[in-house]
Amino acid sequence: MLLFGILFTMNGSTHSADDDNTGPIPMGAGRLVTDAVMGGVSFGEVRREHRAGRDCVCLSGDVRTDNDGGFIQLAVDLDEGLARAAGDFDGVRLEVLGNGQIYNVHLRTRDLWLPWQSYRAPFTAAPGWRTVELAFGQFEPYRTTTPLRVDRLKRVGIVAIGRDFAADVCVAGLSLYRNADR
Numbered sequence: 073m074l075l076f077g078i079l080f081t082m083n084g085s086t087h088s089a090d091d092d093n094t095g096p097i098p099m100g101a102g103r104l105v106t107d108a109v110m111g112g113v114s115f116g117e118v119r120r121e122h123r124a125g126r127d128c129v130c131l132s133g134d135v136r137t138d139n140d141g142g143f144i145q146l147a148v149d150l151d152e153g154l155a156r157a158a159g160d161f162d163g164v165r166l167e168v169l170g171n172g173q174i175y176n177v178h179l180r181t182r183d184l185w186l187p188w189q190s191y192r193a194p195f196t197a198a199p200g201w202r203t204v205e206l207a208f209g210q211f212e213p214y215r216t217t218t219p220l221r222v223d224r225l226k227r228v229g230i231v232a233i234g235r236d237f238a239a240d241v242c243v244a245g246l247s248l249y250r251n252a253d254r
Contacts, residue, residue: 095154095161095248097228099129105145105229106133109187112141116232116239124169124201128242135232135239143233145178148246150226158248159223163207166230167245170197173232175241177206179220180227189216190229197241205249 104118116133123130131146150158164177175197178190191211195204208222228246232239 094165094250095157097148097150097154097246097248099148099243099246102129102146102148104131105147107136107139107141107143110141111139112136112143113138114141114144116144118146121242123242126167126169126201126244128167128169128244130240130242131230131232132240133232133238135235135237137234137236142235143231144239145232146230146243148228148230150228154248155226156223158225159221160250161208161222161248162251163205163210163249164193164228165245165247165249166195166204166206166243167201168195168197168204168241168243169199169201170241171238172199173197173237173239173241175239176229176231176233177211178214178229178231179211179225180229181218181221181224182226183218183221183224184216186215188214190214191220192231201244 107114114136118131121130133144174194176192176194178192180190192214193206193210
């Protein structure tokens with residue numbers, strides 16, 4: 073039996089990883105990262121809200137490609153227990169709502185050293201709440217030749233990137249999931 077201990081979700085409920093084949097990722101420690109770290113001019117904010125009947129964490133702002141920039145990110149570090157067990161899962165699950173724009177999930181592992189390296193998969197944040205599942209096999213390496221080793225996962229990022237646009241994406245749940253047939 074695989075057990076990570078009790079983690080919280082955005083709605084305040086608690087459950088362990090073996091309750092429903094998921095490993096919830098606490099969003100409380102999520103932080104904003106912008107292209108200002110490299111001279112960009114995008115700006116944004118991360119805040120807790122209640123939207124469309126759900127408690128959530130929202131990333132919003134303006135993504136600007138001026139000055140070779142072009143991103144804002146909600147970055148969430150995994151706790152040690154979940155990071156060690158990430159290889160036992162099949163992908164990332166999000167409960168998301170947004171403004172109809174395309175966003176990315178970026179994964180960082182302990183194998184990546186440069187700040188621009190990641191593994192990326194896109195998703196659309198529709199105007200109504202929906203579940204998005206991204207299998208680890210969907211993540212493409214970005215500026216690295218190192219294959220994705222999920223057992224070395226350390227951070228998950230929800231990222232507005234690559235073009236000038238107004239970002240507004242909310243996440244009510246973030247977890248690693250395991251396929252039921254496993």
